[in-house]
Amino acid sequence: MRQSSRAALASVALMCCVLASTLPAQAAVPMGNAPTCVTVWQTTGRITKTGYARNDCGRTLRLNIVWARGTDGECYTVQAGETISSKVARGVRTFDGADTC
Incomplete structure (x- = not known):
């Protein structure tokens, strides 16, 4: 009986992996009031999280990174193709994208 339970569990795990591999990759969604040609994303580390905005x-x-519940990033002049970033401590702060400034 134990052998068949393991086989069933392995089968379910394999189906989940196959299903996950067929899902489309998540694209970066523009947030904030920056134009839609500005690509935004974030990375999260163990202690900090970093928000990014690339001018495409x-x-x-003129762009800045926007964070909820605290101070936003500095305002930068961003040439076409350049990326800016802003780093904050992990916790209640959430990445809200990029704004023009």
Whole structure:
């Protein structure tokens, strides 16, 4: 009986892996009031999280990273193709994207 339970569990795990591999990759969704040609994303480490914004607009923009429940990142002049970032401590702060400034 134990052998068949292990086999059933392994079968379910394999089906989950196959299903997960067929799901589409999650694209970065624009957030904040920056134009939709600005790509935003975040990474989370053990102690900090970092928000990023890449200017894919083909023109220079003034951008800053926006965080909920605290101070936003600095305002930068960002050339086309450049990326800015802002790092905060992990916790209640959430990444809200990029704004023009």
